[in-house]
Amino acid sequence: MGIIEASRTQATAPRADPLSLSEIVENGLCIGCGLCLSIAVPEAVEMVMTPEGRERPVASQALDREALARINAVCPGTRIAGTPPAQVSQAALMDTVWGPAERLVLGRAAEPTVRFVGSGGGTLTALGQFLLSSGRVKFILHVAASQSMPMRTERRLSFDAASVLEGAGSRYGPAATLVDFNDILDRGEPFALIAKPCDVTAVRNLARLDRRVDEHMRYALAFVCGGASDLTKSEQVLQRFGLSEDELTLFRYRGHGNPGLNRIETRDGRAFEISYRQLWEDEDKWMIQPRCKICPDAIGQVADIAVSDAWLNGGPAVEDEPLNGIIVRTKRGLELFDAAVEAGALQVRRETGFAELSELQSHQVRKRRAVWARLKGMAIAGKPVPFVTDLALRDCASQNSLAENLAEGRGARDRARRGRLGEPPAASRGTVLGDP
Ligand SMILES: Cc1cc2nc3c(=O)[nH]c(=O)nc-3n(C[C@H](O)[C@H](O)[C@H](O)COP(=O)(O)OP(=O)(O)OC[C@H]3O[C@@H](n4cnc5c(N)ncnc54)[C@H](O)[C@@H]3O)c2cc1C
Ligand code: SF4
Ligand code: SF4
Incomplete structure (x- = not known):
């Protein structure tokens, strides 16, 4: 049974018999x-x-x-x-827990609407929009709420800034981002992926077998991820208000503020809200999927840039200052980050370090x-x-x-x-x- 490596190498071979x-x-x-x-x-x-x-x-x-x-x-x-060493420069900072970082800052989207609508500070959305406007990619592969069943999440291809913004915000339930990834490669066009670290892991794995991945996927951006919950978690929110899924026109987990409210709207014009703290107050009811409990890279070492929350007062109020932790992981990510700052798409508030990240993300360190x-x-x-x-x-x-x-x-x-x-x-x- 193959298990684990010492530092940057592997200790054992992969399994001989594939799992079904x-x-x-x-x-x-x-x-x-x-x-x-x-x-x-x-x-x-x-x-x-x-x-x-x-x-x-x-x-x-x-x-x-x-x-x-x-x-x-x-x-x-x-x-x-983890990150292939060749993608990281000699000058990169390195931390055992946090992995490599070419740059570590607190920052956010420069555009006020993006940082308001975005999950934390709108950094990922701003980067997605910048990738399109700068002509670096033709489209962004990410996710967004389903139009017909807004509590569900669907993969989204965004070809313009408005569509990238529609996908802003964290979707805590299940999200099959890569369900038609082969068709996306078949398009033969440059694109960027914005997704969970495990989604990025999957496509990096595929890149070993299919050279189209590295040819067409120019950037992979991830958020630091505490785990994906079951849809049942969202259904419990509906039960709280006596609602059924087919009544919904909106189910927003967060965003529209940092973190913003979990907001539900119905076809007959009613609206319901609970705070982020209320959504997550009882750890026994988080309903985080089993894979997440053994996640070796929830902090997105595998991405070019990983973006986290940054609640400087120890946790979220309802409306914190829009802000993200930004961990630039690779040389490619650094070039993108610098260009986005230079073009005015991103604002850097200040430098940060691994020690502050560990304080802000103590659950990830554990x-x-x-x-x-x-x-x-x-x-x-x-x-x-x-x-x-x-x-x-x-x-x-x-x-x-x-x-x-x-x-x-x-x-x-x-x-x-x-x-x-x-x-x-x-x-x-x-x-x-x-x-x-
Ligand atoms: C399941 C989950 C767990 C998280 N846990 C943590 C945590 O422990 N610590 C932390 O610092 N931050 C966590 N976050 C991330 C945090 O909520 C912010 O998304 C992140 O800081 C980026 O903020 P932003 O303002 O730049 O994002 P935005 O600008 O709003 O962009 C978010 C992007 O992520 C994509 N996305 C959203 N949900 C999913 C999903 N389920 N699967 C694939 N792509 C998705 C969207 O399509 C969008 O492009 C989590 C997010 C999710 C969805
Ligand atoms: S994690 Fe992804 S690739 Fe692996 S079995 Fe599940 S759906 Fe398939
Ligand atoms: S914790 Fe890991 S496995 Fe779970 S959703 Fe996040 S990146 Fe994926």
């Missing part, structure tokens, strides 16, 4: 990115919304070993790698230090774990005490043995995604 799709899902490794569907032969895989509120792939015909090996090579549940032991615990329980390289997981774990690592490892082992890190077999609630 159902093994990936049932062992809690799938995040529902959709890339397996995109690279499989047509009709071989479909995505379903499960009763738990997760988008999951189901093989509708037997996949041969070659197809499964290809899926295992690209799936962000089975293979996860997770980075815990993942190595959690994966060990799962492996000891006989469960498959992802093959991870270049993410310094062991070094992160060494910042924990032996007792802490033992507690994490034993906890994961015991939960894995009880099946609590896995998922039920993927089954549809009854509607195949994409059906009208």
